[in-house]
Every structure is written in C-alpha cells, then in structure tokens.
Amino acid sequence: MTNTPFNKAYFMISCGYGFMGSSTLQQQAIHLVFGTDEGMVREKASGIFAALTEGTNEFSHEILEAACGDSDEAAQLVRQVMEALRTLPFFPGRKVVWMKNCNFLGDSVTGRSSTTEAALDSFRQLLESGLGSDVLLLISASEFDKRRSFNKFLLQYAASEELNKPDITKAGWEGSLMPLINKETAARGMNFDSAALELFIHRVSESSRQIISEIEKLDLYLGADRRTVMPEDVERMVPLTRTGVIFEISRALENKKSDAAISLIDFQLERGENAITIMRAAFIPTLRNLLAARLLCDAFNLKPTNFKEFTARISSLPSYAAALIPLKKDGTPNAYPLFLAAQNASKFKTERLKQTLKECMKADKALVSSSLDPRLILHRLAICSAS
Numbered sequence: 536m537t538n539t540p541f542n543k544a545y546f547m548i549s550c551g552y553g554f555m556g557s558s559t560l561q562q563q564a565i566h567l568v569f570g571t572d573e574g575m576v577r578e579k580a581s582g583i584f585a586a587l588t589e590g591t592n593e594f595s596h597e598i599l600e601a602a603c604g605d606s607d608e609a610a611q612l613v614r615q616v617m618e619a620l621r622t623l624p625f626f627p628g629r630k631v632v633w634m635k636n637c638n639f640l641g642d643s644v645t646g647r648s649s650t651t652e653a654a655l656d657s658f659r660q661l662l663e664s665g666l667g668s669d670v671l672l673l674i675s676a677s678e679f680d681k682r683r684s685f686n687k688f689l690l691q692y693a694a695s696e697e698l699n700k701p702d703i704t705k706a707g708w709e710g711s712l713m714p715l716i717n718k719e720t721a722a723r724g725m726n727f728d729s730a731a732l733e734l735f736i737h738r739v740s741e742s743s744r745q746i747i748s749e750i751e752k753l754d755l756y757l758g759a760d761r762r763t764v765m766p767e768d769v770e771r772m773v774p775l776t777r778t779g780v781i782f783e784i785s786r787a788l789e790n791k792k793s794d795a796a797i798s799l800i801d802f803q804l805e806r807g808e809n810a811i812t813i814m815r816a817a818f819i820p821t822l823r824n825l826l827a828a829r830l831l832c833d834a835f836n837l838k839p840t841n842f843k844e845f846t847a848r849i850s851s852l853p854s855y856a857a858a859l860i861p862l863k864k865d866g867t868p869n870a871y872p873l874f875l876a877a878q879n880a881s882k883f884k885t886e887r888l889k890q891t892l893k894e895c896m897k898a899d900k901a902l903v904s905s906s907l908d909p910r911l912i913l914h915r916l917a918i919c920s921a922s
Contacts, residue, residue: 563694565662565672569640569679570698574744579698580635580675587631587671595630601637601676606648609639613654617661620670630667634674640686641678655685662688700741709736709871710863715743719750724762729842731766733871737782738773749773784817789825789879793921800913810909811902814895818916820861822895824876826888827859832877833885839877846870887922894919 566587568580588596597619603609612634619632639645666672674693680686689695701711716736720726727735739746749772753764756772775783780803787796803813831837835852839845849860849870860868898916901907 563671564666565674565689565693567674567676567689567693567695568698569674569676569695570700571677572698572700572741572743573677574742574747575698576675576677577636578743579696580633580673584631584633584673587629587673591629591631595628596632597630598633598635601634601639601674603639603645606639606645606650609645609648609651610654613651613658616672617658620661620666620672623667629669629671631671631673634672637674637676638678640674640676640680640683642680642682643678646678646680646683652685659685659688662692709733710869712736712741712746715746716750719747723750723754725750725754725757725764726762727764728766731764731769734766734769735764735773738769738775738779740776741778745776781813781816784813785821786875788818788821788917788920789876791879791882791921793917796917796921797914800917801910804910804913810913811899813913814899814902814916818895818913818920819899820872821876822888822892822920824861824872825880825883826885826892827861828873828877828880829883829885829888831856831859831873832880837877839874842871842874845874845877849873891920 566583568576568583570576584596584598599612599616599619601609601612601616603612616632616634623630639651645651662672674689679697681690701709716727716732735749739749753768753772756768757764773779780799784796784799784803787793787799800813804810828837828839831849831852832839835848835856837845837848849857849868852860857868860870861872863869895916898912901912902909
C-alpha cells in the first residue's frame with residue numbers, strides 16, 4: 536500500500552487490542568476481527584471502533600451492516616463500503632468505516648459466488664492502491680475462510696485478531712473458558728465453588744455470550760448476601776446446552792447408565808448434533824479416561840476422594856505412567872477428567888474397558904465410512920460400554 540505502512544510488529548506483540556492505546560490503533564489502516572465466537576468478535580470490534588473514533592465527530596464515521604442474504608446484496612454492500620472509503624469526511628480529521636458482522640467471507644454459497652468474488656477483487660484493488668492518510672477500515676466477521684484470496688490479503692496486511700470458540704472434542708478445552716469466567720465473576724464480586732465451576736463449564740455453551748448471560752443470571756439469583764455459586768445453584772439455574780449434554784453423556788457412561796446415555800444421545804441428534812462429534816467429545820475421551828484411571832489406580836493405589844491430593848499424586852507419577860494422563864492445550868496434565876473417571880473406574884474391569892475402547896474405535900470408523908444408521912451405532916456402543 537502507498538500510505539503509512541502496516542505495523543506488523545504491533546500485531547505480533549498485541550494479544551488483544553484492549554492492551555493498546557487509541558493512538559497506536561489509529562496508526563493501522565485496516566483492522567480485522569474474526570472468528571466463530573460471535574459474542575467475543577462483536578465485543579472486540581466494538582472496542583476497536585470506540586478507540587478508532589475517539590475524538591472524532593459522529594459524522595466522520597460510518598457503520599455498514601454486512602450481514603447479507605445473497606451475492607447481489609454482498610456485492611452491493613462491498614460497493615457501499617468502497618464508496619464510504621473514497622468519500623471525504625464532512626469535517627476535517629479521521630474517517631472510520633466499519634464493515635460490521637460480515638457473513639460472506641466464509642466458505643458459503645454467497646461467499647463462493649462469482650458475483651461476490653468480483654466485488655471483493657475490486658475492493659482489494661482499492662485497498663492495495665492505498666486509502667487516504669486519515670481513512671481507517673474495520674472489518675468484523677464470524678465466518679472467515681482463510682483459503683480465499685481476499686482473506687489472505689487481509690491476514691497479510693491488516694492488524695487482525697481471531698476469536699474462536701474452543702473445540703470441545705480436544706482435551707483441555709475447558710481451560711480456555713476460564714479467563715472469561717474469572718473476568719465476569721470478579722467484576723460482580725462472585726466466585727464459584729470448585730465443583731460448581733466444573734459443572735458450570737460443562738453446562739454452558741462454549742459461546743462467550745451465553746457464558747456472560749448465565750453468569751448474570753446467577754448473580755441475580757444469589758442476591759447481595761451470597762456471593763459463592765454452589766453446584767445446586769448451577770443445576771437449578773443453568774440449563775443444559777450442547778456442551779452440557781455432552782458432559783452428561785460422559786457422566787452416564789461413567790456410571791454405566793446406558794438408558795440415560797441413549798436418551799441424551801437421541802436428544803442431541805434430534806437437535807441436529809453430528810454423531811461423530813458425540814463420539815469424539817463424549818465416548819472416546821470418557822472410555823480412554825476410564826481405562827487410564829483404572830490402570831493408574833490399580834498400579835499406584837490412587838484414591839479419588841480429594842482432588843488436591845489426587846493432583847499431587849498424579850504429578851509425582853513416573854513418566855511412563857504420566858503418559859496416560861490427558862493433556863490441556865498448553866501441554867500440562869489435565870487431572871480433573873481423570874479424577875472424575877477414577878471415581879467410577881472401579882465399576883469396570885480392565886480387560887472389558889480395553890475391549891470396549893476397541894469397539895469404540897470400530898464405531899468411530901463406521902460413522903465415517905459406512906452407511907449404517909449413526910443413531911444405532913451410538914446406541915449399541917452405549918449398551919456395550921455399560922455391560
């Protein structure tokens with residue numbers, strides 16, 4: 536670009552825009568916020584817009600809603616953004632254009648349309664030719680395909696931030712929710728009992744918006760006199776969501792309650808959940824943790840009665856045994872799932888768990904490669920797990 540060069544060092548050192556002053560933000564010509572966590576994307580983009588427009592007249596910035604129904608609407612919206620960028624502000628000073636809630640930068644019919652692609656190509660040419668020295672562009676999007684050429688351009692030259700929901704099929708995903716939960720509870724002078732916190736994490740959606748909403752509800756429910764959330768409060772006030780049902784399926788499997796597991800599986804499938812997700816988020820980690828817990832408890836006489844003591848014993852295991860412990864995203868041991876599994880591992884025989892885990896692998900392959908009914912595959916595995 537011909538105007539002020541992009542400050543890539545800024546992007547590298549800033550984990551979040553909230554740590555940078557508005558003057559630093561204003562040095563960037565293009566800002567991009569995207570990711571699957573719509574609530575966090577909206578919040579972050581709103582903060583950036585407020586910083587970019589600080590000290591400007593309201594007539595010097597434009598917000599263009601970019602949630603479009605089809606490719607024609609998308610192309611028209613892009614033209615409007617381009618026109619806004621070319622138009623000088625009514626008053627001297629900075630002009631900020633926000634392309635808000637864009638939904639055609641992802642891998643969708645609208646996004647792949649030649650009409651949309653042509654409009655974005657023209658948009659790219661405008662950005663490459665250079666914006667005015669006091670013209671700033673902010674783009675926020677919940678759908679973003681990094682393979683598309685326009686998006687690659689944005690990632691290369693814009694100050695960008697990606698905010699995604701955690702992947703609940705991966706071990707340690709719970710830890711990624713803790714910063715948001717701690718921030719929201721601290722702001723309200725609340726705290727969670729440890730068991731209540733675990734239950735809350737697995738009951739709420741991985742969406743930040745849903746988490747904040749449920750914490751607000753618990754805050755009102757507790758009232759001014761009580762500030763600690765207990766498990767019974769979570770059970771009473773926080774409804775089961777997608778991740779919550781996955782958690783309950785896991786608990787049903789651990790307790791050999793195949794009828795409860797089947798009911799929850801049907802509930803999820805009827806809500807449109809993918810059978811493979813249920814397999815990889817509930818069955819595989821639960822059965823793997825049960826087997827690991829049974830082996831470790833038998834070999835090292837572990838007692839899952841106190842979590843702190845259990846964690847201390849886990850941390851002192853030899854390396855060959857520690858290899859059985861699930862890991863968090865940062866690579867550190869994730870003791871809590873193993874602690875939960877250890878409480879029920881004695882209900883299962885070791886050889887039977889090994890066989891069930893083999894059946895689980897076969898079922899996972901069948902879900903991917905066969906034409907068998909996914910519901911039937913999961914039902915059979917639930918019954919097998921409890922036998």
